[in-house]
Amino acid sequence: MSSIHLRPATETDIREFRTWRYPSPYDVYDLGEGRLRDGVAYFLQAEVACHVLVDDSGAVVGYCTFGPDGRVPGGDYARAALDIGLGVRPDLIGRGRGASWIDAVCRFADRRSIARL
Numbered sequence: 001m002s003s004i005h006l007r008p009a010t011e012t013d014i015r016e017f018r019t020w021r022y023p024s025p026y027d028v029y030d031l032g033e034g035r036l037r038d039g040v041a042y043f044l045q046a047e048v049a050c051h052v053l054v055d056d057s058g059a060v061v062g063y064c065t066f067g068p069d070g071r072v073p074g075g076d077y078a079r080a081a082l083d084i085g086l087g088v089r090p091d092l093i094g095r096g097r098g099a100s101w102i103d104a105v106c107r108f109a110d111r112r113s114i115a116r117l
Contacts (some may be wrong), residue, residue, distance in 0.1 A: 002056040004104040009050040009063060014043045017052070021094050022090045030089060051108070053088075053101060062088040069075050082109060 009077075018031045018039050031039055046055040048069045053062035064070075070083035077083075084105060088098070 003109070004053050004061065005102055006053055006105065006108045009043055009052045011040055011044065013052045013060055013063070014040045014050070016060055017087060017089075020087070020090050027091075031087075035070060035090070049065070053104070060089070061092055062086060062101060066109060079084045084109065 020031070021027070022029050042048065043063075043065075047067060049066040050069075051064050051066075052060045053064065055061050065085040067083055070085035071077065084104060086102065088101070
């Protein structure tokens with residue numbers, strides 16, 4: 001299993017992950033043109049703090065956001081916490097990598113003090 005590295009998302013990265021299409025019932029995570037009006041500009045906003053997960057070969061295997069973008073409608077946000085949104089490339093879903101990728105994202109956020117954005 002390769003290691004995962006995070007880096008800030010570029011316009012090219014965002015255009016790539018916006019094309020990802022998920023099978024039902026996960027298609028609610030599709031970010032096609034109908035979901036976000038100007039998705040590229042949205043994900044480039046500093047307050048969205050979008051990063052991509054990259055494997056050892058340099059391939060983008062996922063993306064994450066930090067802060068309010070990661071909130072789930074109806075969630076309990078009474079206590080202070082860092083909200084994290086995470087998307088995984090559709091062909092990699094269900095391969096047992098989620099826990100290690102979430103760990104990498106959390107470690108990255110801790111090292112970079114992302115919670116203070």
